[in-house]
Amino acid sequence: MKVRDVVADDNKKFFAYLMLTCKNVSLYPEGHSISVNAIRHFHETLEDHIRKYGNPRIEIEKDRVVCQGVEVFKGTLEEGTLPFTLFRDGIRWFEFADGIDLEETRQVLSLIHKYSVLTKEPEGDIVTAFWESHFSHILYKVDDFSGEEPEEFDMLSESDTTYDATSEKAVESAAPEEAADDAVGSDDTIHPADFVLTPQENIELQEMISGEENSSATEHLNMLLDMLLQFQEEDDFNVIMGVLAEEFEGSYNRHDFEAALIILDGVRKILDSERIKSARTRSLIESFYQDIASDAKCLNPLENIWSRLNLTQIETLKNIFQHLHPKSVATLVRFLLLGQSSHLEKIVDQIVFSLASENISCMDSLVNRADERIAEKIVPVISRIEGETAFKYLMKLARHSSATIRRMSLKAIGQFRGNHIKTIFEFIDDPDPAVRQFVLMHMGQSKNEAAEDILMEYLLDHEFSSAQNDHLVECFRTLGKCGSSKSVPFLRQALLRRKWLAGIKKSAYREGAILALAALKIPEARQVIVSASRSLHPGLRMIARRALKEFFQTNNGGR
Numbered sequence: 001m002k003v004r005d006v007v008a009d010d011n012k013k014f015f016a017y018l019m020l021t022c023k024n025v026s027l028y029p030e031g032h033s034i035s036v037n038a039i040r041h042f043h044e045t046l047e048d049h050i051r052k053y054g055n056p057r058i059e060i061e062k063d064r065v066v067c068q069g070v071e072v073f074k075g076t077l078e079e080g081t082l083p084f085t086l087f088r089d090g091i092r093w094f095e096f097a098d099g100i101d102l103e104e105t106r107q108v109l110s111l112i113h114k115y116s117v118l119t120k121e122p123e124g125d126i127v128t129a130f131w132e133s134h135f136s137h138i139l140y141k142v143d144d145f146s147g148e149e150p151e152e153f154d155m156l157s158e159s160d161t162t163y164d165a166t167s168e169k170a171v172e173s174a175a176p177e178e179a180a181d182d183a184v185g186s187d188d189t190i191h192p193a194d195f196v197l198t199p200q201e202n203i204e205l206q207e208m209i210s211g212e213e214n215s216s217a218t219e220h221l222n223m224l225l226d227m228l229l230q231f232q233e234e235d236d237f238n239v240i241m242g243v244l245a246e247e248f249e250g251s252y253n254r255h256d257f258e259a260a261l262i263i264l265d266g267v268r269k270i271l272d273s274e275r276i277k278s279a280r281t282r283s284l285i286e287s288f289y290q291d292i293a294s295d296a297k298c299l300n301p302l303e304n305i306w307s308r309l310n311l312t313q314i315e316t317l318k319n320i321f322q323h324l325h326p327k328s329v330a331t332l333v334r335f336l337l338l339g340q341s342s343h344l345e346k347i348v349d350q351i352v353f354s355l356a357s358e359n360i361s362c363m364d365s366l367v368n369r370a371d372e373r374i375a376e377k378i379v380p381v382i383s384r385i386e387g388e389t390a391f392k393y394l395m396k397l398a399r400h401s402s403a404t405i406r407r408m409s410l411k412a413i414g415q416f417r418g419n420h421i422k423t424i425f426e427f428i429d430d431p432d433p434a435v436r437q438f439v440l441m442h443m444g445q446s447k448n449e450a451a452e453d454i455l456m457e458y459l460l461d462h463e464f465s466s467a468q469n470d471h472l473v474e475c476f477r478t479l480g481k482c483g484s485s486k487s488v489p490f491l492r493q494a495l496l497r498r499k500w501l502a503g504i505k506k507s508a509y510r511e512g513a514i515l516a517l518a519a520l521k522i523p524e525a526r527q528v529i530v531s532a533s534r535s536l537h538p539g540l541r542m543i544a545r546r547a548l549k550e551f552f553q554t555n556n557g558g559r
Contacts, residue, residue: 008070010049014045015065015067015073016072018042020038021039021041022112024039025039026080026113026116037242042109043105054098055095060077065083091126091127091140092141095138097136097139098137100136100138104138111129222262228240228241228270229275237285244267247263248260248297251263257313257317258316267285268289271289295324295328295331298321298323299328306335309340311343314343314344321347321348332352333352333366333378334374336349337373337374349377352381353384356381361389363378367397370397372400372405375397375400376404378397379412382397391413395409403431403434406427407438410424410427410439419450425458428440436471440474441478443478443481447482452486452487459475474512476516477515484520485522488525494513495528496531496540510543514532514544517547533545
């Protein structure tokens with residue numbers, strides 16, 4: 001870049017930063033940290049600019065501003081801004097001189113703010129205020145209005161400035177009595193009560209004030225965000241981002257979530273727009289964004305008011321939460337245990353799902369050390385995410401110490417896409433009866449060769465205790481629901497050839513086998529049941545005939 005271009009660019013930046021500082025001074029009360037820091041940063045910038053280029057002289061014309069020979073603004077001057085205020089009161093150029101200190105900088109900016117908007121009856125003007133302040137390092141030139149009068153901004157209406165000498169004489173000659181009569185009339189008496197606002201008027205006034213404050217704050221934040229695009233150097237970025245960081249923290253501390261959202265949305269849009277060309281500058285903004293969008297900045301400050309958030313705040317936070325990084329999931333889940341409205345819980349659940357879908361590894365720490373309450377919150381989330389990692393997490397939770405969590409996890413595994421019969425069957429010996437019942441119910445949903453093979457192998461090889469007789473019978477019944485003619489030889493053997501078994505266990509095997517044959521609902525199974533019904537063993541004959549009755553009733557009902 002040519003030296004001339006660098007000088008021009010630096011002068012434009014200096015003027016823009018002066019305008020930003022004036023705006024900060026106008027938006028915040030004297031002594032506010034943002035205002036104080038803005039003036040201090042500007043004074044440092046001013047000193048640096050003077051060292052490089054000498055005293056910055058700002059020349060103001062009706063439709064443009066020149067700083068040290070460089071045109072830094074062109075267009076209509078906006079009321080309330082520095083150039084408008086100076087031009088309106090006749091100042092044609094304004095200069096900061098070498099040696100100016102921080103206090104003098106603060107004083108001059110405060111005066112500019114004081115006279116930025118004139119009332120109908122202004123007390124003095126900025127020129128008089130400058131003269132009375134006896135600034136040592138502020139130079140300026142004022143139009144003396146001799147000769148041709150320059151064009152001025154029409155700040156007062158014609159009726160306000162008209163002077164009628166005849167009327168003045170008439171008033172002076174009027175009798176005191178008449179004047180008194182005119183001044184005080186029974187119908188025109190002003191009572192103190194006339195100045196009391198009605199409740200409705202008071203509400204409207206507060207809304208007007210609030211609306212004006214919100215408008216100013218929004219304008220200020222948008223201006224700060226615009227500055228990020230105008231200033232492409234690291235030092236400038238650091239100054240502006242420092243102000244934005246203070247704004248963000250202050251907004252959260254006073255629960256002004258709308259302002260915080262403006263900052264988050266604005267920085268995100270700047271990143272997405274790819275208008276930042278410098279890799280270093282872009283890295284600075286990304287780091288800044290990740291910092292303010294972290295759980296430490298967006299979530300932790302909410303802990304004390306979490307259960308008291310109103311509907312408006314919740315809706316704004318919903319948009320703020322969308323800026324969170326997946327690593328914030330652990331904090332969000334923990335917040336779900338604090339107690340909140342169902343509406344807020346639904347929003348947080350959806351945000352957790354969205355973040356986990358973006359990067360499911362954020363759930364890793366929660367899954368590995370989840371207590372029952374946390375596990376109860378994360379199982380429904382994980383169950384809605386597709387992929388091998390989600391399945392792995394559910395399998396781990398299916399081995400949780402809590403029976404409730406095991407049931408929830410297995411149910412979620414059962415709804416996963418694909419055939420997971422073998423996986424689910426791993427939990428067939430779970431100590432919780434409800435878990436075992438779920439496993440068998442899942443396997444017996446329909447005819448399934450894989451489930452049939454697994455159950456036959458289990459019934460052949462597993463040693464059942466007497467306490468497990470009911471479980472044994474249910475396993476046989478499930479085999480009948482998922483099996484085929486392939487199971488018939490095995491069931492015939494279980495029904496007729498278990499002579500080595502003790503009486504109670506033999507009875508359980510026979511009952512289970514006959515129920516399985518009846519559930520198969522095929523001719524081959526019926527033939528085995530008929531053979532058993534003719535047995536010489538009364539117990540076997542009884543359960544076989546009962547099974548035949550069930551078999552025929554089932555088939556007739558199916559016709």
